[in-house]
Amino acid sequence: MILYDSVHAPNPRRVRFFLAEKGVEVPVQPVDIGSAENRKPEFLEKNELGGLPVLELDDGSFIAESVAICRYFEETNPEPPLMGVDAADRARVEMWNRRMESEIFNIVTGAFRNTHDFFKGRITQVPAWGEQCKEWAPKKLEWLDGALADRPFVAGERFTIADITALCAIDFGRVIGLQVQAEQKNLTRWYEAVSSRPSSKA
Numbered sequence: 376m377i378l379y380d381s382v383h384a385p386n387p388r389r390v391r392f393f394l395a396e397k398g399v400e401v402p403v404q405p406v407d408i409g410s411a412e413n414r415k416p417e418f419l420e421k422n423e424l425g426g427l428p429v430l431e432l433d434d435g436s437f438i439a440e441s442v443a444i445c446r447y448f449e450e451t452n453p454e455p456p457l458m459g460v461d462a463a464d465r466a467r468v469e470m471w472n473r474r475m476e477s478e479i480f481n482i483v484t485g486a487f488r489n490t491h492d493f494f495k496g497r498i499t500q501v502p503a504w505g506e507q508c509k510e511w512a513p514k515k516l517e518w519l520d521g522a523l524a525d526r527p528f529v530a531g532e533r534f535t536i537a538d539i540t541a542l543c544a545i546d547f548g549r550v551i552g553l554q555v556q557a558e559q560k561n562l563t564r565w566y567e568a569v570s571s572r573p574s575s576k577a
């Protein structure tokens with residue numbers, strides 16, 4: 376098994392964070408996004424969309440998409456559960472993980488990808504969309520602060536993949552100047568708790 380990884384990128388971090396919570400070690404092979412190694416034919420054979428991370432299984436097959444990779448490890452290493460414990464909880468975790476992706480992660484990466492020089496010539500940038508995402512991002516944190524008023528973690532009483540997605544998105548938000556504000560008391564409390572987990576450094 377090999378995990379194709381990139382140390383500074385937020386999606387690979389989600390998987391490393393998830394694996395560290397599970398105490399699972401997987402051999403890692405770095406792929407250099409900076410030199411567009413992930414866009415070369417050899418890597419596109421593993422994932423035709425070029426995104427990282429990618430998991431290569433022992434039978435030589437590949438799984439891309441961070442949540443799909445996490446799902447594989449949730450099934451093979453169920454403890455501790457990070458994607459819900461029964462039907463309603465699994466649905467709730469999925470709801471909140473999707474929200475953390477669509478409302479925060481994709482807004483932060485949308486701002487970065489569509490405005491930053493790093494992506495000039497690599498993708499078709501739509502700067503107006505990037506600027507819109509930049510404007511939305513702090514409002515999304517305001518919303519999350521409110522959502523965290525009645526519970527310790529994003530999806531409820533226990534730490535889940537939704538917290539991992541949210542933390543990786545917010546930390547990556549520094550590339551667009553996004554920061555948790557001191558007056559966002561619930562979000563600050565949550566941010567400190569989740570950031571202090573040793574797995575967050577994976």
Ligand SMILES: N[C@@H](CCC(=O)N[C@@H](CS)C(=O)NCC(=O)O)C(=O)O
Pocket residue numbers: 381384385386387408413414425426427428439440441442497
């Ligand atoms: N939906 C994919 C997104 C993968 C993705 O876009 N990864 C980024 C790193 S966070 C990447 O490879 N960027 C470099 C590029 O697109 O060339 C996932 O959840 O894993």
